[in-house]
Amino acid sequence: MNYSNIIKAQLRIAGKPVTVTDGEEVQKTTAVIEQTWKRNKSRFEESSSKIGRYYKDYYNYIGPYDLDIKALSDNAYVTVLGEKFYFVQKEQVYVGGYTQYYRGILKKAEEGDENVFTAVDG
Numbered sequence: 001m002n003y004s005n006i007i008k009a010q011l012r013i014a015g016k017p018v019t020v021t022d023g024e025e026v027q028k029t030t031a032v033i034e035q036t037w038k039r040n041k042s043r044f045e046e047s048s049s050k051i052g053r054y055y056k057d058y059y060n061y062i063g064p065y066d067l068d069i070k071a072l073s074d075n076a077y078v079t080v081l082g083e084k085f086y087f088v089q090k091e092q093v094y095v096g097g098y099t100q101y102y103r104g105i106l107k108k109a110e111e112g113d114e115n116v117f118t119a120v121d122g
């Protein structure tokens with residue numbers, strides 16, 4: 001059964017307005033963004049400095065079926081309430097022959113981060 005429209009309607013109620021920018025393409029939608037440190041101690045990517053490992057700001061993303069985050073380039077970023085994030089993981093939730101929604105892990109983009117792309121500056 002296809003629940004994608006029901007999930008999208010619930011995301012409009014529970015989520016926040018987000019803007020997804022990938023090069024010249026800009027898409028607006030509503031998604032749930034939640035910081036992962038509240039319940040998840042997983043590391044989603046390798047990170048280290050000369051003095052050892054350090055904490056990164058990671059967030060769960062749950063977005064509607066009609067914005068395919070897996071098709072976004074590595075330079076794509078998400079803007080939520082004036083803050084910029086980029087995806088470190090992207091996943092399609094596919095059930096019953098239909099894409100129900102997309103989920104991913106976002107990392108907060110900070111100035112000076114070696115993984116931050118030029119889009120953060122502009």
